[in-house]
Amino acid sequence: MxxxxxxxxxxxxxxxxxxxxxxxxxxxxxxxxxxxxxxxxxxxxxxxxxxxxxxxxxxxxxxxxxxxxxxxxxxxxxxxxxxxxxxxxxxxxxxxxxxxxxxxxxxVLATAWSTSTGYGRRMGWAAGTPVFSWTVPTDELRRSFDDTGFTVTHADTGHGGPWQQELAARWNGPWQRPTWWDAWQQDVHPGLTHYRFALPGRDPDGLLSIDFAEHPGGGRCLMVHDFWAATARAAAAMLSFTGRHNSRIPTAWFQRTALPPAPLLHGLHRAGTATATSWHPWMLRILDAAKAVKLRGWPTDLDLTLPLTISTPARPTTYTLRIHGGHGELAPDSGPGHPVSLTERQFARWYAGGYRSPAAAALDGVDGDITGITRLVAAAGGAEPWLPEYF
Incomplete structure (x- = not known):
């Protein structure tokens, strides 16, 4: 044709x-x-x-x-x-x-897992954080972490209820999982098994989903798909439980979406036993900047007024960003003086909490005086980007 x-x-x-x-x-x-x-x-x-x-x-x-x-x-x-x-x-x-x-x-926003990151960047998409999978010997997990008194309960269904939603809301990017989430995952991974970790008399502080497969590096492995931990103690108990499979399974493989961007594996006795593999990232695009700012959560103690310029391929547009009492507003502004300038891609990364410091924002090309950049980064810095769902 x-x-x-x-x-x-x-x-x-x-x-x-x-x-x-x-x-x-x-x-x-x-x-x-x-x-x-x-x-x-x-x-x-x-x-x-x-x-x-x-x-x-x-x-x-x-x-x-x-x-x-x-x-x-x-x-x-x-x-x-x-x-x-x-x-x-x-x-x-x-x-x-x-x-x-x-x-x-x-x-008001869109996400995708993409191998074409350069193409996506040119179209205004941003990768908020690097993505890794981790391979760790189960012997090393068992040796390095303790269960610290948690009771482990086998769950009949996947993790999409109120406990998971409470943990998901601590990060920028996780789905508010729909009712069809669990059935879809079981269809994709028929062997998926779910566990809950709780201290006596308390709601679960840890949610874990695992499966078994042949590892690309050779041998049978335990695959970790869902790893939701409210505390360091819960995370240690979940890692210890994963290591208990060591008698038959030599390797734990934490899938690209499994571990949050936190130093959980720094507790290994031998740091060199964990192997990271870099994957293509998830990317974010803001479809309506004003609505995205309005609907997002903000720190209740933050009081910020900051002029911004956001550039698209068509033209730059000036705004005033106002955040007060947990509510945000991005209003058009034709007044003089805009101390911070971003592209739409940089705006998406900032929105996701992808800048952990003013220096990181400046190195990514965010332009302006350091005071304005510092205030902007701090406004969205209360949570880090993590997308545990792979689609």
């Missing part, structure tokens, strides 16, 4: 959904189960040229926690472009149409 034939983007009907599954198989080299499993919960948009499906992707309407509050968002999954259509900027057209439709439905 000639590339000068117009491309349209439509919500898929049943035939187009089947055509997209065939296209995904041809593009990925393997079946993409989530097109079927997530189909009832997602919006599937496909790109059409001359009556043929040449690209598409799933859009999941799922709120995500930022500043302790769930913010309406869309998570992009199972996307691909036909191999013969690549290199023509079709992905940016498809993405714009998908996000336009989800923004009309109330989404």
């Amino acid at each position: 000639p590339h000068d034939t117009p491309v349209t983007v439509v919500q898929a009907d049943d035939q187009q959904r089947a055509d997209y599954q065939a296209l995904a198989l041809r593009s990925y080299g393997q079946p993409v189960k989530d097109i079927t499993l997530l189909g009832p919960h997602a919006d599937l948009r496909v790109a059409m040229r001359g009556g043929r499906v040449i690209g598409g992707g799933l859009d999941l309407s799922v709120p995500q926690y930022f500043g302790g509050r769930p913010v309406p968002g869309v998570s992009l999954a199972a996307g691909c472009i036909a191999p013969e259509e690549r290199g023509e900027h079709l992905w940016s057209l498809l993405l714009d149409k998908r996000l336009e439709a989800m923004k009309d439905r109330g989404a």
